[in-house]
Amino acid sequence: MDSEFEQLKKEVLSCTNCVLCKTRTNVVFGEGNPHAGIMAIGEGPGNDEDLQGLPFVGRSGQLLEKIFTACNFTRKDHIFVANIVKCRPPNNRVPAPEERSTCVPYLLKQIELVNPKIIILLGATALSLLNSDYMISKVRGTWLEFNGRLVMPTYHPSALLRNPNLKPVVWEDFQKIFHKYRELVDPNHTSVNIKIVS
Numbered sequence: 001m002d003s004e005f006e007q008l009k010k011e012v013l014s015c016t017n018c019v020l021c022k023t024r025t026n027v028v029f030g031e032g033n034p035h036a037g038i039m040a041i042g043e044g045p046g047n048d049e050d051l052q053g054l055p056f057v058g059r060s061g062q063l064l065e066k067i068f069t070a071c072n073f074t075r076k077d078h079i080f081v082a083n084i085v086k087c088r089p090p091n092n093r094v095p096a097p098e099e100r101s102t103c104v105p106y107l108l109k110q111i112e113l114v115n116p117k118i119i120i121l122l123g124a125t126a127l128s129l130l131n132s133d134y135m136i137s138k139v140r141g142t143w144l145e146f147n148g149r150l151v152m153p154t155y156h157p158s159a160l161l162r163n164p165n166l167k168p169v170v171w172e173d174f175q176k177i178f179h180k181y182r183e184l185v186d187p188n189h190t191s192v193n194i195k196i197v198s
Helices: 002-013 047-052 059-070 097-114 157-162 164-184
Strands: 038-042 079-083 118-122 144-146 149-154
Touching (some): 038 097, 059 157, 079 097, 149 164, 157 164
Parallel strands (some): 038 079, 038 118
């Protein structure tokens, strides 16, 4: 499996299948445990991610990392983080439909190889992976299914930076993810921030 993962990474890093390849600094393949129980999927790289070649390292990423830490999740052990598109759209615009459709097969292959029990969809663009008619405000916090996997849609951390009032509902969503992780992956997983009801 790991050799397949490395082969996929090599392919993605040299991709020139859409116009985003012309303006990127780095392809952002994804980061985390390639055998993770959870996969978190965002929209696409921003400026910091484009410069470093890593997902969620800017302000949004730092906030997301705080939420992961509160759940006692780490990229090293519990989570693989990726995006709908692997290259930064100019000026951080929303990826165009043709850019998404070109890049999503890479993401689907990542999901297949990581084989997570739980997928977190961060924001509206990530939610389009399931259904372009879904609205994040309507389905966030609700367990959905994608290819036989449990999916939790929630707001993108950039939305929390714009509107801190969303933080409590996102924390509710992550507590559901925490409990589901205990149920499906590791019953011994704990966090000092989340009460476990037996």
